[in-house]
Amino acid sequence: MSPTRKPYPSDVSDEEWALVAPYLTLLREDAGQREHALREVFNGLRYVVRSGCPWRLMPHDLPPWFAVYQQAQRWLAAGCFEQLAEDLRAVLRMAAGRSPEPSAAVLDSRTLRSSPESGERAGYDGAKRKRGSKLHMAVDTLGHLLALHVTPADADDRAQVGRLAKAVQAATGESVEVAFVDQGYTGEKPAAAAHEHGIELEVVKLPEAKRGFVLLPRRWVVERSFAWATRFRRLVKDYERYASTLADLHLVAFVCLMLRQAAQLATDS
Numbered sequence: 100m101s102p103t104r105k106p107y108p109s110d111v112s113d114e115e116w117a118l119v120a121p122y123l124t125l126l127r128e129d130a131g132q133r134e135h136a137l138r139e140v141f142n143g144l145r146y147v148v149r150s151g152c153p154w155r156l157m158p159h160d161l162p163p164w165f166a167v168y169q170q171a172q173r174w175l176a177a178g179c180f181e182q183l184a185e186d187l188r189a190v191l192r193m194a195a196g197r198s199p200e201p202s203a204a205v206l207d208s209r210t211l212r213s214s215p216e217s218g219e220r221a222g223y224d225g226a227k228r229k230r231g232s233k234l235h236m237a238v239d240t241l242g243h244l245l246a247l248h249v250t251p252a253d254a255d256d257r258a259q260v261g262r263l264a265k266a267v268q269a270a271t272g273e274s275v276e277v278a279f280v281d282q283g284y285t286g287e288k289p290a291a292a293a294h295e296h297g298i299e300l301e302v303v304k305l306p307e308a309k310r311g312f313v314l315l316p317r318r319w320v321v322e323r324s325f326a327w328a329t330r331f332r333r334l335v336k337d338y339e340r341y342a343s344t345l346a347d348l349h350l351v352a353f354v355c356l357m358l359r360q361a362a363q364l365a366t367d368s
Contacts, residue, residue, distance in 0.1 A: 104160040109149040110142045114362035118187075122179050135162040143167035145355060148348050151332025171351075180350050185270060187357035188243040194364050200274035201239035204267050204298070205321040206260065207281065208235045209328075210252045211345070217337040222251030232337040232345060235259045237267045237278070240317065242324045244353040245270050249342040256283050260300065261292030268296050279303050279317040327356055 111119065116138055123137060143161040147154060154164040161167070174180060189199035213221035213231035223230045233254055236247040246266035250259065260280075267275050277299045280289075285302050293300040303318045328334050331352040339345040 107142070107146055107158075109145045111138065111145060111358075112362060114366055115358045116141075118361055118365070119183065119358055122183050123174060125173060125177060125179075135166055137170075140167050140170045144171050144351065148331050148333045148352050148355070151335065151338070153338075171347075175347050175350075180347075180354050181270075183354045184244055184350065184357065187354065187361050188239065188245075190361050190364070191243060191357060192239070192241065195241060197241070198274075200271045201245070202274055202276050203240050203317075204237045204245055204275045204278045205240065205280075205317055206235075206237050206263055206278050206284065207318070207321040207325070208233050208256050208259070209325045210234075211334070211337040213252075214336050214338050216340050217345075220251060220342060221337070222253030224252035227252070232342060234345070234349065235263055236321065236324065236349075237263050238321050238324045240320055242320045242327070243357060244324070244350070245275075247346055247349055249346045257286055257289040260284060260289040261295065264293045264296040264298050267298070273297060277301055281318055324353075328352055331355075 119141070120137070123141060140162050143157060143164070144167055146152070146161060147157065147167070154168055157164040157167065192201065193199055210224045210227045210229045210233050211231050212229050217232060221230050221232060224233065229252060231252045233250050233252045233256075234247060235250065235254075235256070237245040239245055246263055246269075248259070248262060248266070264278065267278070273296075275298055278293055279301050280303070282302060282304055284300065290300045328349060331348075333348055334345075334352055337345055339348070
């Protein structure tokens, strides 16, 4: 953090920065084309995702918005956050006494209401009665991100199983054997799509005599992960012009969540 400004709650801690800096240093610190401290640029990205402010309304004591935006695009294009997510997930799993790569996943989707920026590509989700975009996501049984992508809200969840399953296996080295889903994924086609990538789809059904709220085995994990994402105000609605940007900012948010947990482990050890 710059010594001339007060810290924001979204700023990266020293422990977190020690973990993340090697992944984000695409050029040497003394590179001639670098005008702003890399840590401050990362703080700017975290501020946008956490606070929900538009790029052009970033505080003046952080690097200029266009510098943060351009560097974020470089990080994303280089796959920095994907690699961070994979390595942090492995560390957290081993700390919890699990194997580095999961054998099970949980799949689900979440509909985000559209905004004027995203309106042109929005779809209508009849079940949720929302017009917007749908985030399709897979997590491990601890709730850590495995894969995600964004579609219009009217996309059928079952039609996205194959794409998610393929991404999950690519992220885990094909270690996942079973994926837990809700009753919206029933049918032969989604099961076949998952099986094509070596994953058995297991539908977790509601109890027949349901009364009020019921915590479904396995399924609650992904719902908690969606709740974690809503702590980042930029992700509460779809404020992005492009679906890829919405997916990228979710990736950044989940990296920040895992980074905090990993830094806490390092502090406690």
